[in-house]
Amino acid sequence: MGSAGVPTQGKSLYHTIRMPKGDTVFDGTADTPDDKWIKRRPEMVRLTGKHPFNSEPPLTLIKESFYTPQELLYVRTHGDTPQLDEKTHSVKVDGLVSKPLTLSVEQIKQFSKTDISMVMVCAGNRRKEQNMIKQTVGFNWGPTGCGNVIWTGCLLRDVLLHCGVDTEEARHVCFVGADKLAHDHYGTSIPMSKVMDPEGGVLLAWECNGEPLLPDHGYPIRVVMPGYIGGRAVKWLTNISVSKEQSTNYYHYRDNKVYPSHVDQQNVGPEGWWEDNTWCINDLNVNGAITNILHQQTHDISKPLKLSGYAYSGGGHRIIRPEVSIDGGKTWKMATITVEPKTQYGRTYEWSFWETEVQLTPSTEQICFRAWDDAMNVMPDRPNWTLMGMLNNSWYRIQVTKKAANTVELGLPHWAHKDAPNHPLNVLKAPHITDTLGGPTSTTTTTTTPAASASKGGAAPAVAPSVALMGGMAVTCSLAAGLLGFALAQRKTV
Amino acid sequence: MGSAGVPTQGKSLYHTIRMPKGDTVFDGTADTPDDKWIKRRPEMVRLTGKHPFNSEPPLTLIKESFYTPQELLYVRTHGDTPQLDEKTHSVKVDGLVSKPLTLSVEQIKQFSKTDISMVMVCAGNRRKEQNMIKQTVGFNWGPTGCGNVIWTGCLLRDVLLHCGVDTEEARHVCFVGADKLAHDHYGTSIPMSKVMDPEGGVLLAWECNGEPLLPDHGYPIRVVMPGYIGGRAVKWLTNISVSKEQSTNYYHYRDNKVYPSHVDQQNVGPEGWWEDNTWCINDLNVNGAITNILHQQTHDISKPLKLSGYAYSGGGHRIIRPEVSIDGGKTWKMATITVEPKTQYGRTYEWSFWETEVQLTPSTEQICFRAWDDAMNVMPDRPNWTLMGMLNNSWYRIQVTKKAANTVELGLPHWAHKDAPNHPLNVLKAPHITDTLGGPTSTTTTTTTPAASASKGGAAPAVAPSVALMGGMAVTCSLAAGLLGFALAQRKTV
Numbered sequence: 001m002g003s004a005g006v007p008t009q010g011k012s013l014y015h016t017i018r019m020p021k022g023d024t025v026f027d028g029t030a031d032t033p034d035d036k037w038i039k040r041r042p043e044m045v046r047l048t049g050k051h052p053f054n055s056e057p058p059l060t061l062i063k064e065s066f067y068t069p070q071e072l073l074y075v076r077t078h079g080d081t082p083q084l085d086e087k088t089h090s091v092k093v094d095g096l097v098s099k100p101l102t103l104s105v106e107q108i109k110q111f112s113k114t115d116i117s118m119v120m121v122c123a124g125n126r127r128k129e130q131n132m133i134k135q136t137v138g139f140n141w142g143p144t145g146c147g148n149v150i151w152t153g154c155l156l157r158d159v160l161l162h163c164g165v166d167t168e169e170a171r172h173v174c175f176v177g178a179d180k181l182a183h184d185h186y187g188t189s190i191p192m193s194k195v196m197d198p199e200g201g202v203l204l205a206w207e208c209n210g211e212p213l214l215p216d217h218g219y220p221i222r223v224v225m226p227g228y229i230g231g232r233a234v235k236w237l238t239n240i241s242v243s244k245e246q247s248t249n250y251y252h253y254r255d256n257k258v259y260p261s262h263v264d265q266q267n268v269g270p271e272g273w274w275e276d277n278t279w280c281i282n283d284l285n286v287n288g289a290i291t292n293i294l295h296q297q298t299h300d301i302s303k304p305l306k307l308s309g310y311a312y313s314g315g316g317h318r319i320i321r322p323e324v325s326i327d328g329g330k331t332w333k334m335a336t337i338t339v340e341p342k343t344q345y346g347r348t349y350e351w352s353f354w355e356t357e358v359q360l361t362p363s364t365e366q367i368c369f370r371a372w373d374d375a376m377n378v379m380p381d382r383p384n385w386t387l388m389g390m391l392n393n394s395w396y397r398i399q400v401t402k403k404a405a406n407t408v409e410l411g412l413p414h415w416a417h418k419d420a421p422n423h424p425l426n427v428l429k430a431p432h433i434t435d436t437l438g439g440p441t442s443t444t445t446t447t448t449t450p451a452a453s454a455s456k457g458g459a460a461p462a463v464a465p466s467v468a469l470m471g472g473m474a475v476t477c478s479l480a481a482g483l484l485g486f487a488l489a490q491r492k493t494v
Numbered sequence: 495m496g497s498a499g500v501p502t503q504g505k506s507l508y509h510t511i512r513m514p515k516g517d518t519v520f521d522g523t524a525d526t527p528d529d530k531w532i533k534r535r536p537e538m539v540r541l542t543g544k545h546p547f548n549s550e551p552p553l554t555l556i557k558e559s560f561y562t563p564q565e566l567l568y569v570r571t572h573g574d575t576p577q578l579d580e581k582t583h584s585v586k587v588d589g590l591v592s593k594p595l596t597l598s599v600e601q602i603k604q605f606s607k608t609d610i611s612m613v614m615v616c617a618g619n620r621r622k623e624q625n626m627i628k629q630t631v632g633f634n635w636g637p638t639g640c641g642n643v644i645w646t647g648c649l650l651r652d653v654l655l656h657c658g659v660d661t662e663e664a665r666h667v668c669f670v671g672a673d674k675l676a677h678d679h680y681g682t683s684i685p686m687s688k689v690m691d692p693e694g695g696v697l698l699a700w701e702c703n704g705e706p707l708l709p710d711h712g713y714p715i716r717v718v719m720p721g722y723i724g725g726r727a728v729k730w731l732t733n734i735s736v737s738k739e740q741s742t743n744y745y746h747y748r749d750n751k752v753y754p755s756h757v758d759q760q761n762v763g764p765e766g767w768w769e770d771n772t773w774c775i776n777d778l779n780v781n782g783a784i785t786n787i788l789h790q791q792t793h794d795i796s797k798p799l800k801l802s803g804y805a806y807s808g809g810g811h812r813i814i815r816p817e818v819s820i821d822g823g824k825t826w827k828m829a830t831i832t833v834e835p836k837t838q839y840g841r842t843y844e845w846s847f848w849e850t851e852v853q854l855t856p857s858t859e860q861i862c863f864r865a866w867d868d869a870m871n872v873m874p875d876r877p878n879w880t881l882m883g884m885l886n887n888s889w890y891r892i893q894v895t896k897k898a899a900n901t902v903e904l905g906l907p908h909w910a911h912k913d914a915p916n917h918p919l920n921v922l923k924a925p926h927i928t929d930t931l932g933g934p935t936s937t938t939t940t941t942t943t944p945a946a947s948a949s950k951g952g953a954a955p956a957v958a959p960s961v962a963l964m965g966g967m968a969v970t971c972s973l974a975a976g977l978l979g980f981a982l983a984q985r986k987t988v
Contacts, residue, residue, distance in 0.1 A: 167692060171839050191839050198661060199687030258870055260815060280840060283869040314869060315777060315809045321754060345665050345685050346774055375777040375808060376752055376885035378874045391870035
């Protein structure tokens, strides 16, 4: 048990829950000269072309083990992966501290060691379902932009106390990574309260699942914190600055926000939304997916259909109620939680695995999944489109299309093309697919909150409810990656 | 601004947001000899008969001011209101502290003073809607089991540090009040992490809205904490004990839990659910209501209909999107937030006020309200029945019944009798009203999680989905109180 007081796992558990190892291979090709030195699992599904390596594991592998192998954990990166050496790397601590320090990795490892087991989640997990409604500013994520891992490191709290942090004045802790991007190094901040909470679990981590961090996951040092979106867990950490204010980093302002739905690519800039940090998100929400069903898989409805998947929530909340429906949400069957997360002091930061069985009928049109957490938050039935497509947690839906007497084909929202006749999101279309877009066929009249400045106060432009798949290279890559992942997924199908 | 670092309000704000004062009168009657000494507002709606004074304000008064007058704040009490004197009252601090102390009220007031502005919410707020589906173990609350107030006191954190709290071993802080009940004094506990978080805002409070606590709200000292359910905010505080374990108090085990829906009055005891503290709840969830519409109010649909209400969430989350729908949730209109909560470090613990206008049509059957918070948690469309009927936050629905050419009658879920033809919950009836009950007409096959012991592992009993109003005295009193409240509400109708 870690001293962080958050759910942690001793090394013994590494052996009780299987963590399959797969072959990793050097990633270099003519297209990716920058990544030639990195070993990766070839199964990883690339979402933004060959480089940078934004990727998620195929659906078939996400639930192979309760703890996700590091090389199968989703990767969100913005550019070249920094080639660092723990012998020479250091992290500078400054800002509202009485003793600013530059710490070597070895010095960081002298602090009391602790583990945190937690689900790491990209805020964009399941974004593809949002992009099918209307393109967001983000690329497509399927439902595997997440994984449950064990981080080992020291409490950032201990480091800051060692540096004489000013707990009266300080309200935010800012992080910067070694990855130099177009506008800046990647950086962001989190509230001081999260860092200083002895149970908050904010770590400077140097191990994942008992092994050194991989280059893709921030080697040699990254910051991690349970219950928060992955975007705050800065990799290749170089700077920690304690501040009265949130990070002023370009990427802190331009990423990880949830605006009202009338804010889109046209008005976000002119109306000054980027500059308004009121819309920053930190906490994860309740989410989950069915992971054992593949796109265009057929099923004999005279037999029971097994369903299984994962579910998680934010804020330390535990999943108490995974449910499936085969009648559009009129009735629900409570699934069994098969692998229970470890809870401590009533909280957990891990995912849950669940399974159940349903008997489809000739009239079954859709299979839906939703989960409730212990604060009675629940996944909503319909997606709520927002500009960055973050925290999408609407019911995970599988479309059921009759093919022959007893045979149906199952369609998944994150694999199908929007025009496919059996695309699950088609069921959500007009009128309510337009509900968040303020379009002419919708009754929505978007207004703004007083938090928004006067410049944002106008009515939303009458955007036609376009249901467009994303254009350009990213699409091609994504679809190609999708096909690769799909092929791999098919190969593994029982 | 308070040193707690949570959203706070200076005294100046007391004057900028009107807090109407009403007449209070001594409450004594032949039926309530124990309360004769207490002054109360006669408008308060009694929910469990004359005594104890479980009460909420009429719907018409809940939004009269952004800060709820103390005498209009809901009251949840289990027995006689202790008659205490701040000159002689004391609070004992013991358990995992090196310097156990008994502190007088005067000594407590020597600690650094701070304010917290927060919505105080009974976990049973809106329980009546759950009781209309199937009786819970709790009495009926309408949607006014909540209020936004400013507490003044000192940080419990400071008191515990003064007492030499053992932050390594301690994981829970237990509270006991002066109210002696059938089984024990009322008591409960909250996680140590919440108490020790400098931003956690856990106070020993002696003032509400700048005035001494009223007897109904814990005079002379109570504990309060933002973002948590009211049931943890122990009134008439006498004991604080720092512990490795949760409170062993009878009421900690028997209250404020959310069990799976197949746990009911029959199996909760025999299957050992009471003893299992896995199901304790602390955090509030996202919730809200329409407060300007009265039951059986008529409306001319040729004119626009103004709607307004409140919304709040837990975990420091801010409401970003209040919405109304007049087509059963197919499309939504975003409402305007009219009174903005104060946020600090990205968090708020206050409610938001909102308003909008809709144009009903002859085909409008229902008006629905839901809210989203900044973690993209949203109120679900349907209620999820659980034994204690807590944290009900399903869409707030108003039924629209045609009466004449242009005239409709509006029906509210918390006023109507279940058999009233226009009861909003009737729209939710079979099949899915039974979804949580495991009844024979439902497809639900309730299973259990591994967290539950083997004794709980059986299939749920086939309970017929009975939609029964609560029986016995409480009903009579509740209805009587309802009529009183309704009469008052009617009188205030514009």
